[in-house]
Amino acid sequence: xxxxxxxxxxxxxxxxxxxxxxxxxxxxxxxxxxxxxxxxxxxxxxxxxxxxxxxxxxxxxxxxxxxxxxxxxxxxxxxxxxxxxxxxxxxxxxxxxxxxxxxxxxxxxxxxxxxxxxxxxxxxxxxxxxxxxxxxxxxxxxxxxxxxxxxxxxxxxxxxxxxxxxxxxxxxxxxxxxxxxxxxxxxxxxxxxxxxxxxxxxxxxxxxxxxxxxxxxxxxxxxxxxxxxxxxxxxxxxxxxxxxxxxxxxxxxxxxxxxxxxxxxxxxxxxxxxxxxxxxxxxxxxxxxxxxxxxxxxx
Amino acid sequence: xxxxxxxxxxxxxxxxxxxxxxxxxxxxxxxxxxxxxxxxxxxxxxxxxxxxxxxxxxxxxxxxxxxxxxxxxxxxxxxxxxxxxxxxxxxxxxxxxxxxxxxxxxxxxxxxxxxxxxxxxxxxxxxxxxxxxxxxxxxxxxxxxxxxxxxxxxxxxxxxxxxxxxxxxxxxxxxxxxxxxxxxxxxxxxxxxxxxxxxxxxxxxxxxxxxxxxxxxxxxxxxxxxxxxxxxxxxxxxxxxxxxxxxxxxxxxxxxxxxxxxxxxxxxxxxxxxxxxxxxxxxxxxxxxxxxxxxxxxx
Numbered sequence: 001x002x003x004x005x006x007x008x009x010x011x012x013x014x015x016x017x018x019x020x021x022x023x024x025x026x027x028x029x030x031x032x033x034x035x036x037x038x039x040x041x042x043x044x045x046x047x048x049x050x051x052x053x054x055x056x057x058x059x060x061x062x063x064x065x066x067x068x069x070x071x072x073x074x075x076x077x078x079x080x081x082x083x084x085x086x087x088x089x090x091x092x093x094x095x096x097x098x099x100x101x102x103x104x105x106x107x108x109x110x111x112x113x114x115x116x117x118x119x120x121x122x123x124x125x126x127x128x129x130x131x132x133x134x135x136x137x138x139x140x141x142x143x144x145x146x147x148x149x150x151x152x153x154x155x156x157x158x159x160x161x162x163x164x165x166x167x168x169x170x171x172x173x174x175x176x177x178x179x180x181x182x183x184x185x186x187x188x189x190x191x192x193x194x195x196x197x198x199x200x201x202x203x204x205x206x207x208x209x210x211x212x213x214x215x216x217x218x219x220x221x222x223x224x225x226x227x228x229x230x231x232x233x234x235x236x237x238x239x240x241x242x243x244x245x246x247x248x249x250x251x252x253x254x255x256x257x258x259x260x261x262x263x264x265x266x267x268x269x270x271x272x273x274x275x276x277x278x279x280x281x282x283x284x285x286x287x288x289x290x291x292x293x294x295x296x297x298x299x
Numbered sequence: 300x301x302x303x304x305x306x307x308x309x310x311x312x313x314x315x316x317x318x319x320x321x322x323x324x325x326x327x328x329x330x331x332x333x334x335x336x337x338x339x340x341x342x343x344x345x346x347x348x349x350x351x352x353x354x355x356x357x358x359x360x361x362x363x364x365x366x367x368x369x370x371x372x373x374x375x376x377x378x379x380x381x382x383x384x385x386x387x388x389x390x391x392x393x394x395x396x397x398x399x400x401x402x403x404x405x406x407x408x409x410x411x412x413x414x415x416x417x418x419x420x421x422x423x424x425x426x427x428x429x430x431x432x433x434x435x436x437x438x439x440x441x442x443x444x445x446x447x448x449x450x451x452x453x454x455x456x457x458x459x460x461x462x463x464x465x466x467x468x469x470x471x472x473x474x475x476x477x478x479x480x481x482x483x484x485x486x487x488x489x490x491x492x493x494x495x496x497x498x499x500x501x502x503x504x505x506x507x508x509x510x511x512x513x514x515x516x517x518x519x520x521x522x523x524x525x526x527x528x529x530x531x532x533x534x535x536x537x538x539x540x541x542x543x544x545x546x547x548x549x550x551x552x553x554x555x556x557x558x559x560x561x562x563x564x565x566x567x568x569x570x571x572x573x574x575x576x577x578x579x580x581x582x583x584x585x586x587x588x589x590x591x592x593x594x595x596x597x598x
Contacts, residue, residue, distance in 0.1 A: 086480040181385040183503070184521045204482070205504035208521065217595050219516040222483045222507065256598035296516050297596040299555035 003245040004112045005032050006045040006131055007121030007234070008101060009052065009070065013081040014273060016088075018227050024274035025056050027078065028121040028144070031231035034278045035238025035265040037063040038286050040245040042238075043112050045069035045131075049077040049100045059279065068109045073100040088229040088270075089203050108134040117245050121234060122146050125156040132163060140250065144168040144237055150176045162194040168237050170201045183208070184215075197255065199240065199262075201233050209259050214252050218259045219296055221267035221289065228273045232266040235278075239265030264289045302544040303411045304331050305344040305430055306420030306533070307400060308351065308369065312380040313572060315387075317526050323573035324355050326377065327420040327443070330530035333577045334537025334564040336362040337585050339544040341537075342411050344368035344430075348376040348399045358578065367408045372399040387528040387569075388502050407433040416544050420533060421445050424455040431462060439549065443467040443536060449475045461493040467536055469500045482507070483514075496554065498539065498561075500532050508558050513551050517558045518595055520566035520588065527572045531565040534577075538564030563588045 007029025014021050029046045036042040043066040050072060060067050081095040108131065117140040120128050125145070132141065143164045149157055150173060157177075161167060167190060171183055178186035187198045187210050200208040204226075206219040240262035247254050264286055271277045306328025312321050328345045335341040342365040349371060359366050380394040407430065416439040419427050424444070431440065442463045448456055449472060456476075460466060466489060470482055477485035486497045486509050499507040503525075505518040539561035546553050563585055570576045 182523060182525065184523045188523070202504065205501065206516075206518075210521075215521050215595060216598070217505075217518040217521070218598075219505075219518070219596075222509075222514050222516070224481060224483045224487070226481065253598075260598050294598075296514060297518075299515070299517075299552075299559050299593075 001040070001116045001245045001248050002114065003036060003040055003042045003117045003119065003241055004045060004069070004108070004115035004135070005029055005036065005042050005119045005121060005238070005241075006106060006123060007032055007119070008078055008123070009044075009046045009048045010078040010080055012230060012274060013079070013095075014228055014230055015083040016228055017084070017086050019273070021228075021273045023079065025053065026080070026230055026274055028231075028234045030275065031234035031269065031278075032119065032121050032238035032241075033060065033065045034063060034275060035235040035262075035269070036242030036245070037065050038239065038265065038281070038283060039242035039261070041066060042242060042245070043069055043115070045106050045108060045112060047071045047073055047100050047104045047106075049073060049075045052077045066111065069106070069112050071104075071106075075100045082230070084229060088226045091229070106131055116140065117142065117241055119237060119241055120144070121237065122149075125149050125153045125160045128160040128163075140165050140244070142166040142168070142237070142241060144233070145173060147173065147176065158193060161190070164195045166197045166199060167195040168199045168201060168233070170203070170233065174198075174200055184210075199236075199259065201236060203229070203232070207236065207259060207263060209255060211252070216252070216256045216259060218256075218263045219293070220263060221293065222296070223267060223270060226270045229270050230274065231269050235269040236262035236266040239263070260290060260293050261286070264293060300339070300415045300544045300547050301410075301413065302335060302339055302341045302416045302418065302540055303344060303368070303407070303414035303434070304328055304335065304341050304418045304420060304537070304540075305405060305422060306331055306418070307377055307422075308343075308345045308347045309377040309379055311529060311573065312378070312394075313527055313529055314382040315527055316383070316385055318572070320527075320572045322378065324352065325379070325529055325573055327530075327533045329574065330533035330568065330577075331418065331420050331537035331540075332359065332364045333362060333574060334534040334561075334568070335541030335544070336364050337538065337564065337580070337582060338541035338560070340365060341541060341544070342368055342414070344405050344407060344411060346370045346372055346399050346403045346405070348372060348374045351376045365410065368405070368411050370403075370405075374399045381529070383528060387525045390528070405430055415439065416441065416540055418536060418540055419443070420536065421448075424448050424452045424459045427459040427462075439464050439543070441465040441467070441536070441540060443532070444472060446472065446475065457492060460489070463494045465496045465498060466494040467498045467500060467532070469502070469532065473497075473499055483509075498535075498558065500535055502528070502531070506535065506558055506562060508554060510551070515551070515555045515558060517555075517562045517592070519562060520592065521595070522566060522569060525569045528569050529573065530568050534564040534568040535561035538562070559589060559592050560585070563592060
């Protein structure tokens with residue numbers, strides 16, 4: 001199997017009540033690939049500037065992430081600056097500098113064109129068509145989005161949803177897309193737009209996974225110290241898809257376990273700034289927390 | 300065993316986006332006792348006016364609720380009027396008419412003085428002392444509260460918390476009481492104030508139960524149609540305590556199951572206005588939904 005992740009590689013400047021970090025490495029593609037690398041060898045597709053740290057590229061390779069899809073362009077890497085309040089769900093974007101990301105039209109390397117699972121991690125929906133047309137026969141097309149695209153490219157987004165198998169969205173996005181305030185109703189409505197599975201991410205409240213004939217709920221790990229929530233959703237997707245790529249079966253049973261592994265990876269990511277926690281994370285820790293999730297909900 | 304529930308019996312006027320009901324029967328004691336009656340024979344303590352419907356008293360008795368602690372006073376029953384928006388967690392109180400509830404100082408009938416479990420369902424914390432002093436040797440003291448008491452009787456509330464074993468609170472209440480925005484930290488801080496167990500109710504996101512050395516999470520039933528959220532928290536408490544009273548053991552294992560039964564009862568209550576759904580509810584439906592909760596989180 002192979003998993004291709006198309007997303008951003010970025011510098012993030014992050015302020016939380018617990019501190020501030022300037023231009024640390026982030027981006028949806030970065031978080032998602034790192035999380036997936038605990039289960040499989042993901043291929044990442046994206047663009048960086050010449051200022052992107054070599055040691056991070058080396059770290060990707062140590063984690064056995066295929067980086068041949070990363071284009072290095074003369075110029076600066078995409079830069080996002082944001083601030084979180086005491087409530088980690090409240091995020092304010094202060095600055096977005098697209099830099100080399102502007103006008104990026106990914107050309108997939110040969111190794112990515114035979115992907116089984118393609119993850120379109122929060123990118124302009126107009127780009128989806130362009131990317132998917134390069135993949136020969138994807139078995140699972142997975143998409144994430146953000147409020148920006150819902151508000152500015154609604155039609156393109158719904159057009160692309162028709163080609164999507166699994167759609168990741170948070171509660172705000174489900175409400176905006178479906179026009180429903182009840183999340184279950186909203187999720188069901190989105191199931192009529194194409195996807196066979198909706199993964200509804202609810203931050204500290206966990207996630208709900210629905211198909212037409214099943215619902216699965218996973219709690220978030222009860223974290224006392226959320227240091228930096230950036231990338232939690234991307235790590236959820238990475239753990240989820242990495243696990244599915246590893247097991248090569250997408251039964252309800254496996255989708256349930258995938259969602260728990262998504263929640264496990266997200267729970268680690270938020271324990272430190274940027275990707276710092278993922279740098280020290282071990283397979284044993286991932287397994288141990290998976291078992292904690294079992295205990296958390298057992299009755 | 301025996302469970303005594305001290306709370307309100309009320310008329311509620313409720314407006315939701317799905318309709319309006321004038322002066323239907325409600326109140327924390329009503330909801331909680333009805334929910335508990337699926338597991339045990341609760342004793343309810345409260346006050347009503349001469350306008351309180353006889354058929355509801357008869358219904359209480361049919362559900363084997365001991366109503367000898369209900370005082371009938373000349374005058375009108377407590378009346379609450381509220382409105383819910385599209386988001387069922389957003390509730391506005393329009394009117395509160397205390398009526399016969401004003402100055403109510405419950406005198407427990409003899410049958411209630413030997414209670415094993417005493418539930419103080421959202422009443423003035425100044426009243427707690429008065430009630431508890433009448434119970435000979437309670438094994439489990441359980442308390443719920445609302446924002447009003449946190450803001451107006453904070454000291455009395457913390458004083459009473461010292462005598463409480465299980466404390467029910469929603470996320471707003473935990474934040475207000477603990478001064479913490481992180482719910483897990485907030486819950487842990489409250490554990491230092493007396494209770495051995497905190498039940499953190501999160502509405503549509505379920506509940507977290509914590510003790511000093513354990514955490515259990517229960518999801519809410521994924522309800523597509525929330526008709527009237529009134530009483531959901533009281534039904535959670537009723538199901539929870541009714542089950543504990545029935546099994547007579549309060550191990551972690553039983554507390555977990557109790558929380559699921561709490562969530563089950565709450566999930567039914569919100570399916571119709573007031574107590575209407577509880578009127579038609581059967582033991583078989585309760586059992587069936589309990590099994591659904593198992594499936595919802597199994598992995």
